[in-house]
Amino acid sequence: MLNVKEKYAGVTNLLKKEGKCWQIHHSIINEFMPINKRKSMDDSNCRWLSFVTWNPIQNYDADYHVELVKEIKSNLPTNTIKYTIELDRRGFNHVHFVSDAAPSKTKKIVDEVLLKYFKWFEVMYQVTEIKNIYSSDEYLQKAPVRNGILQ
Numbered sequence: 675m676l677n678v679k680e681k682y683a684g685v686t687n688l689l690k691k692e693g694k695c696w697q698i699h700h701s702i703i704n705e706f707m708p709i710n711k712r713k714s715m716d717d718s719n720c721r722w723l724s725f726v727t728w729n730p731i732q733n734y735d736a737d738y739h740v741e742l743v744k745e746i747k748s749n750l751p752t753n754t755i756k757y758t759i760e761l762d763r764r765g766f767n768h769v770h771f772v773s774d775a776a777p778s779k780t781k782k783i784v785d786e787v788l789l790k791y792f793k794w795f796e797v798m799y800q801v802t803e804i805k806n807i808y809s810s811d812e813y814l815q816k817a818p819v820r821n822g823i824l825q
Contacts, residue, residue, distance in 0.1 A: 678702075678705050678706065681705075682702070687699065688701070688702055689702065700806070700808065700809060701806065701809075703806065703808040703809075704805075704806055704807055704808060720754060720756075720774055721774055721807075722756070722772040722773065722774055722804050722807050722810060722811070723773065723774055723775060723776055723777060723780075723803065723804055724772065724773045724774075724775055724776065724777045724780040724781075724801060724802070724803065724804065725770070725771075725772055725801070725802050725803075725804050725810050726769075726770070726771050726772075726773065726780060726784055726799070726800070726801045726802075727768070727769065727770045727771075727799065727800050728768060728769050728784075728788060728797055728798065728799035728800075729762060729766070729768035729769075729797070729798050729799070730766070730768070730792060730796055730797040730798075731795075731796055731797070731798075732766075732796065733764075733765070733766040733767060734766075734767060735767065736759045736767050736819055736820045739759050739767055739768075739769045740757075740759070740820065740822075742769070742787060742788070742791065743755060743757045743769065743771060743824065744824065745787050746783055746784060746787050747824040749783045749786070749787070750773065750775050750779070750780070750783060753773055753774050753775040754773065754774050754823065754824065754825045755771050755772070755773045755823070755824045756771060756772050756773075756811075756814060756821075756822075756823045756824075757769060757770070757771035757772075757814075757821060757822060757823075757824070758770050758771070758814045758815070758818040758819075758820070758821040759818065759819045759820045759821070760816070760817045760818055760819055761817070761819060767819060770813065770814055771814075772804065772810055772811070772814065777801055777802065777803045780801050781801040784799065784801050
């Protein structure tokens with residue numbers, strides 16, 4: 675906490691203290707995450723590394739998307755995936771998930787699985803490195819049709 679206080683001294687729009695309460699901007703919340711590994715891991719303290727999203731141009735039911743996530747998970751046997759399926763503006767299902775696998779490894783597997791079932795022009799997808807774990811986790815909870823964790 676001392677290092678963070680010094681780092682953001684004078685930057686009141688990111689970190690300020692009012693009485694006994696601290697106001698912390700969401701963009702720097704990662705700097706307050708525990709450094710030491712906890713004895714038990716759950717989805718709230720897992721070190722998520724990759725954020726994946728895909729949205730096909732046609733509508734597929736939630737079960738179909740769950741099967742795709744399960745196939746990706748079968749190719750990442752030692753990693754955890756936390757996923758959510760939600761509706762886009764068109765009312766079509768699409769997927770977001772986080773994984774504790776490296777983004778490069780995740781991208782390779784997502785490429786293989788999605789391009790096995792879709793032509794390149796039938797699905798938009800992205801695999802990125804997570805910069806803000808808190809925001810990524812919150813994003814997964816915004817409007818789920820279905821969600822789950824695969825370990």
